Amino acid sequence: MTSPAVLADGLVKSYGQVRALAGVDLEVAEGTLVGVLGPNGAGKTTAVRILATLLRPDSGTAQVAGHDVMREPDAVRASIGLTGQYAAVDENLTGRENLELVGRLLHIGRHEARARADELLAAFDLSDAGGRPARTYSGGMRRRLDLAASLVGRPAVLFLDEPTTGLDPASRIALWEVVAGLRRDGTTILLTTQYLEEADRLSDRIAVIDGGRVIAEGTSTELKDRLGEDVVDLRVTDASRTGEALDLLRDLAATAPRAEDSAGRISLPVHHGAGILAEVVRRIDGAGLELAELSLHRPSLDDVFLTLTGRSAEAAAAAEPTPSRRRFGRRSATPEATA
Ligand SMILES: Nc1ncnc2c1ncn2[C@@H]1O[C@H](COP(=O)(O)OP(=O)(O)OP(=O)(O)O)[C@@H](O)[C@H]1O
Ligand SMILES: [Mg+2]
Numbered sequence: 001m002t003s004p005a006v007l008a009d010g011l012v013k014s015y016g017q018v019r020a021l022a023g024v025d026l027e028v029a030e031g032t033l034v035g036v037l038g039p040n041g042a043g044k045t046t047a048v049r050i051l052a053t054l055l056r057p058d059s060g061t062a063q064v065a066g067h068d069v070m071r072e073p074d075a076v077r078a079s080i081g082l083t084g085q086y087a088a089v090d091e092n093l094t095g096r097e098n099l100e101l102v103g104r105l106l107h108i109g110r111h112e113a114r115a116r117a118d119e120l121l122a123a124f125d126l127s128d129a130g131g132r133p134a135r136t137y138s139g140g141m142r143r144r145l146d147l148a149a150s151l152v153g154r155p156a157v158l159f160l161d162e163p164t165t166g167l168d169p170a171s172r173i174a175l176w177e178v179v180a181g182l183r184r185d186g187t188t189i190l191l192t193t194q195y196l197e198e199a200d201r202l203s204d205r206i207a208v209i210d211g212g213r214v215i216a217e218g219t220s221t222e223l224k225d226r227l228g229e230d231v232v233d234l235r236v237t238d239a240s241r242t243g244e245a246l247d248l249l250r251d252l253a254a255t256a257p258r259a260e261d262s263a264g265r266i267s268l269p270v271h272h273g274a275g276i277l278a279e280v281v282r283r284i285d286g287a288g289l290e291l292a293e294l295s296l297h298r299p300s301l302d303d304v305f306l307t308l309t310g311r312s313a314e315a316a317a318a319a320e321p322t323p324s325r326r327r328f329g330r331r332s333a334t335p336e337a338t339a
Helices: 046-050 071-077 097-106 110-123 140-152 169-184 196-202 220-225 239-252 273-287 301-308 313-318
Strands: 008-014 016-027 032-039 061-063 080-083 158-160 188-193 205-210 213-218 228-234 265-270 290-296
Touching: 008 046, 008 228, 016 032, 016 046, 016 188, 016 213, 032 140, 032 196, 046 061, 046 158, 046 188, 061 080, 061 273, 080 140, 097 110, 097 140, 097 196, 110 140, 140 158, 140 169, 169 188, 169 196, 205 220, 205 301, 213 220, 213 301, 220 301, 228 239, 239 265, 239 273, 265 273, 265 301, 273 290
Parallel strands: 032 188, 032 205, 080 158, 158 188
Antiparallel strands: 008 016, 008 061, 205 213, 228 265, 228 290
């Protein structure tokens, strides 16, 4: 096996009192796409900035494309492309001028820079808009231009920091296709995202990051399997008896069952769900309870996130601790207030 294109080992980084990274290990095999999935404040951008040589870690080491990020930053920079969380295009230049400028900064000749700009404008469906100032572009066009700019130097390794945050669904799907195409063409990609669906769709492997730590890593299927094979969702008509129903069913669960919302929905991760459905019905009936809903589904990445962190991805994002709260060490596994 060749050595991984990206290898981070024990990265720690604090900003004053805020511990942004608390020992992050990451590995991206050559030619694969790893999704780093985590809520606001998890440490995604900090990790990407360290790997892209823009920030020094307090401790830990990292290699990108075979070069140490601290000892050989120039060699790392020559091998990577970076699309930041906020588009870095020059608003007053046209799309084509933006790309040509990057080419010139990379010291590829004027003629070559021009050709590369045209090629990328075409690839990103920006040929028609290429002569217009970037300030006239929509959000989706800006992201595509930004991504195109990071590809001018034909990087072997690409870092995409939340490439679709803030895009409408159609632009998001268009960008997914572009990213999937780059991955098919052999580019190694590390992509950060807050979207479970995005990580699920694009990634060969997923690292779930929370509170500056990787809390789970694997293929999407492996992560889903950690929950048990299936999830039985149910609700009893009398919501006030949800706790009673939960107690009746607890021993059927592969991992801790959850009562999710005020409506009294219960989620039960189970092995061999089909066989268990009949038993669920028997027990609920036997206790004189009535089922309002009963269904069986494969766990989603959202279920995985909830199990790993005790919070939904959305609640976690909403509950990003302020620096003063974060000072008190590890976050608890109980749901945080989202108000
Ligand atoms: N320059 C800074 N000064 C102080 N604190 C910072 C700085 N940059 C980041 N932080 C803090 O470090 C933690 C990790 O931030 P980071 O930007 O890496 O998270 P993220 O996962 O990229 O979040 P988001 O999804 O919101 O972009 C957060 O608590 C954040 O408030
Ligand atoms: Mg970020």
